Amino acid sequence: MGFVIFILGLIFGSFANVCIYRLPKGKSIIYPSSFCPNCNKPIKWYDNIPLLSYIILKGKCRYCKSKISFRYFIVELLTGLLFFIIYKKFGLSYLNFVFDIFVLSLIIVSFIDIDTFLISDVIVIPGIFLGLFFSFLFPKIHNMERLNSFLYSFIGAIVGGGVLIFLAIIGKLLFKKEAMGGGDVKLLAMIGAFLGWKPILLTLFFASVIGVLISLILIMMKKKKVDDYIPFGPYLAIGAIISIFLKGYYFSGFLIE
Ligand SMILES: [Zn+2]
Numbered sequence: 001m002g003f004v005i006f007i008l009g010l011i012f013g014s015f016a017n018v019c020i021y022r023l024p025k026g027k028s029i030i031y032p033s034s035f036c037p038n039c040n041k042p043i044k045w046y047d048n049i050p051l052l053s054y055i056i057l058k059g060k061c062r063y064c065k066s067k068i069s070f071r072y073f074i075v076e077l078l079t080g081l082l083f084f085i086i087y088k089k090f091g092l093s094y095l096n097f098v099f100d101i102f103v104l105s106l107i108i109v110s111f112i113d114i115d116t117f118l119i120s121d122v123i124v125i126p127g128i129f130l131g132l133f134f135s136f137l138f139p140k141i142h143n144m145e146r147l148n149s150f151l152y153s154f155i156g157a158i159v160g161g162g163v164l165i166f167l168a169i170i171g172k173l174l175f176k177k178e179a180m181g182g183g184d185v186k187l188l189a190m191i192g193a194f195l196g197w198k199p200i201l202l203t204l205f206f207a208s209v210i211g212v213l214i215s216l217i218l219i220m221m222k223k224k225k226v227d228d229y230i231p232f233g234p235y236l237a238i239g240a241i242i243s244i245f246l247k248g249y250y251f252s253g254f255l256i257e
Pocket residue numbers: 036037038039040041061062063064065066
């Protein structure tokens with residue numbers, strides 16, 4: 001079963017690639033089917049098999065031989081692996097379904113943020129409502145009674161949004177410049193809606209630590225300068241994904257529901 005879930009993840013990863021490429025351009029994600037951005041030739045189904053096609057075609061378009069970004073491969077593999085790990089943690093249940101949708105949204109939002117420095121409203125705004133809705137419909141995702149589960153999620157969304165607005169104001173007072181985008185506020189509100197308020201604090205903690213570390217590495221490798229804008233969305237996503245797997249564990253004395 002794990003293998004089937006992994007394959008399903010690859011297929012959704014392939015869909016994520018389409019969203020990452022088309023959403024920022026305001027294009028439809030359904031029509032037309034995939035085509036090569038260089039020669040515009042439609043991609044045949046047998047050249048569109050996750051992971052395999054990339055390897056068989058050696059990362060090049062079949063017709064014009066232009067390079068296909070390695071990122072397509074990475075996004076597919078990442079989605080497949082995350083679907084698999086979520087299945088390992090929660091077993092075959094609707095928890096799977098909820099967290100797969102959540103993780104898929106995080107992947108799409110993160111890569112669009114890396115490309116455009118923008119958090120995609122078409123994902124995070126419906127995402128906030130979806131998180132609230134799922135918390136009401138499936139209280140088991142927080143291991144609570146229905147009303148408590150909904151409140152846990154509702155407070156999560158408010159804390160998620162509020163904490164970053166608070167940090168942004170502090171940042172503006174201290175550094176006299178914009179430290180955090182409004183998109184990050186909405187993204188963390190979505191994370192709060194899906195995970196509840198306790199994991200928000202964990203998410204922020206991991207996002208900051210990993211964000212600072214990776215930024216330092218990038219600066220040392222001279223790939224970024226100290227003043228460069230570094231998107232925070234992907235780090236929030238990494239923090240949120242770590243927090244999913246800490247659900248049910250105690251973290252410095254309190255239970256992560
Ligand atoms: Zn081509």
